[in-house]
Amino acid sequence: MSPSIPLQEMIRAIRSARTQCEERGVIQRECAAIRAQFRQSDNGSRSHNLAKLLYVHMLGYPAHFGQMECVRMIASSRYSEKRVGYLGAMMLLDEKQDASLLITNSIKNDLSHSNQYVQSLALCTLACMGSAEMCRDLAPEIDRLLRASNSYIKKKAALCAVHIVRKVQDLGELFAPAARSLLAEKNHGVLHGAVILITDGVCFVLCMFQTVPELVQIMRSLTVSGYSPEHDVAGVSDPFLQVRILRLLRILGRHCETASDAMNDLLAQVATNTDSTKTVGNAVLYETVLTVLDIKSESGLRVLAVNILGRFLLNNDRNIRYIAMTSLQKIVNTDHNAVQRHRGTIVDCLKDHDASVKRRALELSLALVSASNIRSMMKELLLFLSSCPPELRSHTASGIFTAAERYAPSQRWHIDTMLHVLTTAGGDVRDETVPNLIQLITNTSELHCYTVHKLYRALLTDISQQPLVQVACWCIGEYGDLLLRGECQETEPVQVSEDDVLDALETVLQSHMSSPATRAFALTATMKLSTRITDNVELMFKIFKTGSGIQLRKFMIFFLLFLKNVLSPSVLRAAVLERMPVIEKNSGQSNGESAGAKTEPKIMVKPGETSPPQQPVNQVCDLLDLLGGSEGPAQPNPAQSTTAAGLTMNTSSAAGGDLLDLLGGFQPTPTLSVYEKNGVNLTLQYERQSDAVLTVTLTACNSTDSDISSFSLQAAVPKVCPQRRPSPHHRSVESGRRGDLDLSQSSSASLFTAFHPCPIQVHLKMRIRISYTVQGSAFQDMVQVDSFQGL
Amino acid sequence: MMRFLLLFSRQGKLRLQKWFTPISEREKKKIIRDMTNMVLARQPRSCNFLDWKDLKIIYKRYASLYFCLAIENQENELLALEIIHRYVELLDKYFGNVCELDIIFNFEKAYFILDEFIIGGEVQETSKQIVNRSIEASDMLQEDDSSEWYEVELFG
Numbered sequence: 001m002s003p004s005i006p007l008q009e010m011i012r013a014i015r016s017a018r019t020q021c022e023e024r025g026v027i028q029r030e031c032a033a034i035r036a037q038f039r040q041s042d043n044g045s046r047s048h049n050l051a052k053l054l055y056v057h058m059l060g061y062p063a064h065f066g067q068m069e070c071v072r073m074i075a076s077s078r079y080s081e082k083r084v085g086y087l088g089a090m091m092l093l094d095e096k097q098d099a100s101l102l103i104t105n106s107i108k109n110d111l112s113h114s115n116q117y118v119q120s121l122a123l124c125t126l127a128c129m130g131s132a133e134m135c136r137d138l139a140p141e142i143d144r145l146l147r148a149s150n151s152y153i154k155k156k157a158a159l160c161a162v163h164i165v166r167k168v169q170d171l172g173e174l175f176a177p178a179a180r181s182l183l184a185e186k187n188h189g190v191l192h193g194a195v196i197l198i199t200d201g202v203c204f205v206l207c208m209f210q211t212v213p214e215l216v217q218i219m220r221s222l223t224v225s226g227y228s229p230e231h232d233v234a235g236v237s238d239p240f241l242q243v244r245i246l247r248l249l250r251i252l253g254r255h256c257e258t259a260s261d262a263m264n265d266l267l268a269q270v271a272t273n274t275d276s277t278k279t280v281g282n283a284v285l286y287e288t289v290l291t292v293l294d295i296k297s298e299s300g301l302r303v304l305a306v307n308i309l310g311r312f313l314l315n316n317d318r319n320i321r322y323i324a325m326t327s328l329q330k331i332v333n334t335d336h337n338a339v340q341r342h343r344g345t346i347v348d349c350l351k352d353h354d355a356s357v358k359r360r361a362l363e364l365s366l367a368l369v370s371a372s373n374i375r376s377m378m379k380e381l382l383l384f385l386s387s388c389p390p391e392l393r394s395h396t397a398s399g400i401f402t403a404a405e406r407y408a409p410s411q412r413w414h415i416d417t418m419l420h421v422l423t424t425a426g427g428d429v430r431d432e433t434v435p436n437l438i439q440l441i442t443n444t445s446e447l448h449c450y451t452v453h454k455l456y457r458a459l460l461t462d463i464s465q466q467p468l469v470q471v472a473c474w475c476i477g478e479y480g481d482l483l484l485r486g487e488c489q490e491t492e493p494v495q496v497s498e499d500d501v502l503d504a505l506e507t508v509l510q511s512h513m514s515s516p517a518t519r520a521f522a523l524t525a526t527m528k529l530s531t532r533i534t535d536n537v538e539l540m541f542k543i544f545k546t547g548s549g550i551q552l553r554k555f556m557i558f559f560l561l562f563l564k565n566v567l568s569p570s571v572l573r574a575a576v577l578e579r580m581p582v583i584e585k586n587s588g589q590s591n592g593e594s595a596g597a598k599t600e601p602k603i604m605v606k607p608g609e610t611s612p613p614q615q616p617v618n619q620v621c622d623l624l625d626l627l628g629g630s631e632g633p634a635q636p637n638p639a640q641s642t643t644a645a646g647l648t649m650n651t652s653s654a655a656g657g658d659l660l661d662l663l664g665g666f667q668p669t670p671t672l673s674v675y676e677k678n679g680v681n682l683t684l685q686y687e688r689q690s691d692a693v694l695t696v697t698l699t700a701c702n703s704t705d706s707d708i709s710s711f712s713l714q715a716a717v718p719k720v721c722p723q724r725r726p727s728p729h730h731r732s733v734e735s736g737r738r739g740d741l742d743l744s745q746s747s748s749a750s751l752f753t754a755f756h757p758c759p760i761q762v763h764l765k766m767r768i769r770i771s772y773t774v775q776g777s778a779f780q781d782m783v784q785v786d787s788f789q790g791l
Numbered sequence: 792m793m794r795f796l797l798l799f800s801r802q803g804k805l806r807l808q809k810w811f812t813p814i815s816e817r818e819k820k821k822i823i824r825d826m827t828n829m830v831l832a833r834q835p836r837s838c839n840f841l842d843w844k845d846l847k848i849i850y851k852r853y854a855s856l857y858f859c860l861a862i863e864n865q866e867n868e869l870l871a872l873e874i875i876h877r878y879v880e881l882l883d884k885y886f887g888n889v890c891e892l893d894i895i896f897n898f899e900k901a902y903f904i905l906d907e908f909i910i911g912g913e914v915q916e917t918s919k920q921i922v923n924r925s926i927e928a929s930d931m932l933q934e935d936d937s938s939e940w941y942e943v944e945l946f947g
Contacts, residue, residue, distance in 0.1 A: 007899075008896050011895065011896055015895075051899050054898075054899065055898060058805060058806075058807075058808065058898065059805075060805075060820070079932050079933055079935075080933045083903070083929070083933060084899065087899060087902055087903070087906075094813040094814070095813050096813060096815070115932070117925075117928065117929050117932055120925075123910070124906050124910050127910045127911035128811065128910070128911060129813065152925070155915050155916060156910055156915060159910040159911045159913050159915050160910070160911065162911060162913065163911040188916075188917050188918060189915060189916040189917060189918070189921065192914065192915070192916075192917055193913075193915065196913050230918045230919075230920055230921070231917055231918050233873070238917050239870065239873060240870065240873070240874075240914050240917045241917055243867055243870050247865075247867075279869055279872055279873065280869075280873055282869055283867055283869035283870040283872075283873060286867060286869055287867050287870070290867075318836070318837065318838045319838055319839050319840060319868070319869065319872070320869075322838045322840055323840070323868055323869065353834070353836075353837075354834070354836075354837040354838045355837070356837065356838045356840060356841065356842075357838055
């Protein structure tokens with residue numbers, strides 16, 4: 001073999017370049033020289049030049065200008081040039097390039113060349129990059145070669161046919177008879193090619209069941225009788241061919257009972273006799289196991305196969321353990337008991353150092369968890385969670401949760417397990433874990449004391465894991481009184497004072513590690529504690545002044561107002577902040593986005609339920625009445641500001657108004673627009689509070705840009721309806737932008753009046769006189785309202 | 792079926808690439824980058840099998856070269872290891888104690904040997920001796936051709 005000297009010189013030059021820039025310089029020079037050489041018509045060193053170009057291409061530089069040269073060299077009569085030309089075609093051309101079509105003719109000619117090595121070049125290239133058209137063109141040639149040539153060409157033609165069938169399915173039928181007859185050959189290479197051809201030409205399979213006895217015979221001769229030193233690899237005779245035949249048998253036996261029966265003995269023989277000390281033997285055993293598990297084999301054989309996989313699991317070689325687990329994963333559902341026998345080994349693989357092995361062991365372990373082994377498996381899984389690689393943590397955590405949910409032996413165990421996961425891998429759990437855990441905790445009322453103690457202790461140790469902190473805050477808010485009790489049957493007693501608890505929540509609020517959602521949880525919890533453990537409003541204020549974020553400030557202001565104005569901790573506060581009832585599963589609305597919304601929907605949704613104790617329910621209903629019949633303005637009207645303070649209103653009712661906003665289930669009372677002129681809108685709202693009282697509210701709104709002065713409202717009703725009416729007030733109604741007001745000023749004024757209801761036959765009517773001055777002109781108007789619908 | 796075979800050094804320099812399906816140049820470059828990053832990041836005594844997209848990647852290190860073979864999902868991984876080993880044995884026999892430099896300076900020979908062992912993503916010849924004999928015969932044929940070429944040079 002004469003080395004290509006110019007090529008090697010160039011390679012040396014490139015390698016000696018010390019920088020990328022220098023290398024690029026050398027390559028540019030060489031490419032320029034090569035291009036010049038290509039342009040010259042006939043020159044003896046063409047193959048060297050193309051070889052140089054291919055080297056440059058492998059380094060990653062563009063080499064497309066060599067494509068035409070490849071085409072020319074393939075057409076040359078010299079073998080050396082053909083060789084490099086075909087190599088270039090395989091490297092630079094693929095079926096998407098136009099130039100590839102140009103070599104079809106050369107390939108065709110070379111397929112019938114007198115020299116078998118030239119034929120082999122053509123076959124190799126066709127099998128590597130032949131496009132569908134080329135395949136169609138040359139398929140008859142290939143078929144001819146399959147039938148009548150020497151074994152050297154036959155084996156290559158067989159694989160070429162495989163490529164053709166992969167590209168053009170229909171041509172499979174063309175090769176079927178030839179493939180069938182090739183099975184009778186003695187040459188291993190040809191046999192190998194024939195088996196692949198049969199395997200991959202799908203249309204063959206239907207008529208190829210008759211080949212099963214032949215294949216079995218071939219296998220037997222390989223494994224039992226034949227020892228050919230040529231094909232022997234570490235004691236196994238031609239493992240490549242064996243594996244291929246086993247795979248074909250698998251396909252043939254997959255849906256066919258008779259075929260499976262015919263191969264049963266053989267598979268048992270191979271499984272028992274193959275030497276498994278080296279990788280080759282294990283490769284054959286592996287393929288045998290896969291075949292046994294896939295065909296309709298008898299149970300004894302299946303047990304044998306699973307036992308082989310069990311042995312693989314104990315092998316020192318990591319690769320073998322890996323593939324054993326991959327295979328067991330496929331059958332864990334169908335042969336569950338068989339796989340369970342090897343659970344111990346699988347769990348041991350969780351401790352392996354290799355990440356791929358760990359991943360497989362995790363999948364299998366999760367699939368093997370059952371009611372009988374849940375405790376021991378969970379111990380192992382939790383141990384694994386504390387030391388597993390980060391990319392597996394979230395998968396492990398969710399697997400543990402699913403398993404715990406399905407097979408938890410006791411609720412305390414379940415809670416303990418979930419808490420353990422949150423402390424170890426809190427950052428990697430999914431979002432729905434927090435509400436799920438909260439739901440679990442509320443459901444196990446006998447463990448509230450225990451749970452809150454545990455969570456409190458966890459909170460003291462570490463506040464970086466957000467889900468854990470969120471659950472802990474929620475629990476402390478709900479069950480803070482149990483925390484102060486100090487003793488709890490399940491854990492050792494510990495003294496916790498109010499200040500400790502509030503300090504803990506304040507730490508969470510202030511910590512930079514807490515996310516906004518966590519801070520919201522802590523805030524709500526502190527709020528709830530105002531009824532449960534302490535009435536220390538100043539302390540609460542102090543806490544509320546910390547923390548940051550616009551969203552949180554909104555809630556803080558609300559809470560501050562609430563605390564300030566709803567002074568008594570009884571009635572209102574207790575009702576709003578009472579213990580949460582048991583959450584039903586899948587009640588998505590109970591865990592809405594804002595922390596503030598958490599406290600009230602439950603009250604609204606279950607007003608008449610008997611599950612919460614009777615007294616709070618009544619309080620709730622009273623609450624509704626209380627707010628509705630009070631001196632507050634009626635419904636927030638979208639056309640006007642919601643904080644229509646009115647005249648003698650105090651801020652408590654404003655807060656009450658806000659509370660009303662929050663209690664979203666309230667029915668808006670009907671609004672009547674009575675007067676709309678000159679920028680003054682007068683609307684009327686009425687509400688029947690009880691049998692004794694009907695409240696009517698008139699609201700005036702200034703929609704001009706200037707002030708309105710000397711505003712006065714007078715109302716009259718028929719004498720039949722006894723009424724109580726305070727005197728109207730003069731008030732200057734300032735202008736202002738709608739919807740953007742604070743409490744002290746308003747651009748609307750409300751008057752209310754209360755009536756005792758009229759006798760039914762008489763409809764309530766009302767006459768309203770309105771007078772005002774705007775932009776220097778005075779106006780006076782009178783409006784009559786004739787019907788109050790719904791009375 | 793095999794999808795591609797890559798050989799690269801410990802520094803990530805590509806020494807041989809063989810593709811068994813049509814892929815664009817850009818895609819090839821991306822795959823090479825992915826493979827080198829994935830394989831070079833592996834710990835010394837880990838498993839030789841990786842999952843990548845819908846393929847299985849089998850890799851093995853021989854001295855300073857990594858052999859990286861991508862096979863389809865239904866193929867036998869252990870046999871793929873054997874295929875890599877067989878190719879190394881063929882190279883070894885041809886070059887006599889093959890090292891990375893041999894493959895660098897005689898890359899086209901490495902390709903020719905590969906083409907005698909594997910065609911269209913499948914093994915074509917399971918006997919080592921037959922493959923070696925075929926390569927030797929091809930080389931002789933090339934020499935006959937080449938020696939003609941040398942003669943012409945001397946004259947002119």
